[in-house]
Amino acid sequence: MPMLIEIHDPDDRRIERYRDIRERDLVGRAGLFVAEGKVVVEKLVGSSLHRPLSMLVAAKRLDGLRSLLAQLPEDAPVFVAAQQVLDAIAGFAMHRGILAIGRRSDMPDADALLTRLRGDCDVLVLSGIANHDNMGGIFRNAAAFGAAAVLLDADCCDPLYRKAIRVSVGASLLVPTARLDRGEDVLALLKHHSFEPFSLSPAGTTLLANWRPTRSNAMLLGAEGPGLSPDVLRRTPSLRIAMAAGFDSLNVATTSGIVLHHLTAARE
């Protein structure tokens, strides 16, 4: 059982990292991140990629969290506060009653990450996904359908931003992730690692439903609106999702779910 430390004063220096959560989200956290809610904190505690540094819980929630707390590293303190102190610390009503600060591990580069993957598997390659809801939704689907990794281009937002973690239900703490360098030739890299790249595009030449996946597929997704670059579209086979006339618009996270489901079903 880790040490429990009671906090009565929102200005207590020991819970400095939990202060004014929303404002800090905006300035960045230098290697740290915030996990909110029991289910997400469970993912953090079970993550082989990232490490919990401390936890802050509402006193009334303590009993229901014993088994989770028991899995914390010995040196990770658990701060306990009354709900109103917790709210004052966070800067908003923290209904979930449990927060954790985690330390992110260094992201591997894409080459190292792909080298590590073994056997037939699928990866997602994201381009320009700047919305944290979409990023979280994509990671949730990646975990749900067992994608082996997610590669992010230089224009993607941070999947460990607080809201992205929350929307992902903690999946962004679990799915191996690498960031591509700006201008890095991801298609050459994928080929080098025996992944076949496929672009998703409303103008794709093959219907997703008619497409048979290969052994190791890299599925390329761009942001709604701009989509993938003309260069990528020219150099890859492209897939489209059949839609109704007059409203051919899908959310990119939903698209990732449809694509990953198709891959999963094809592997059955």
Next chain:
Amino acid sequence: MPMLIEIHDPDDRRIERYRDIRERDLVGRAGLFVAEGKVVVEKLVGSSLHRPLSMLVAAKRLDGLRSLLAQLPEDAPVFVAAQQVLDAIAGFAMHRGILAIGRRSDMPDADALLTRLRGDCDVLVLSGIANHDNMGGIFRNAAAFGAAAVLLDADCCDPLYRKAIRVSVGASLLVPTARLDRGEDVLALLKHHSFEPFSLSPAGTTLLANWRPTRSNAMLLGAEGPGLSPDVLRRTPSLRIAMAAGFDSLNVATTSGIVLHHLTAARE
């Protein structure tokens, strides 16, 4: 061309309905709703279900909106304001620069709506979807994949709430919708109208990917967590989406996209 009315004072009584948008969302709008952004307002103007009453636009956006404004009813005024006046009216920075107030048509009852549907088609039946993001996402998918209608149980939130409309990209203004009475036997109603009901559930007996749709399918979706009622699950064939071990959790809007894509692909 409708009449243009310049607004210089945020307190002008003529734009009363646009004041303090977020606060009014909370108290309800008595038959009216708010559409935001050009794409969504286009859907409202083109909707056969609902009617635009007026529009409020940033002066600098006026030129780019001429063709949209030309499609407004003659008696619908267009209020034009400087960006800072617009922001003061709305109560937040209205980057989209265009708002419309619409009047909702009376929702048909479910029996009347199903009576109107002709030929083979699919409908969604939603139970307890209380989150506006999810509601909007489901409607977006319903429109993208051509679902004929969406039925809502008494515990579902309002698809014409401002955020639900925005997330749906206007789809909730286009897809025919009915609200079930509390306790109404939707399964009997569906059978009466020759729809076969199918439940989506993580504990479903048939894999969605292996399931062949019938001619007219009613796909039942419950909220994440509680899911569908035991009564509904007992009385319907149930489908599940294959997922990875250890993270069997999908967002309900993503689920609707996967299900509707499967139906669309099967009809090809």
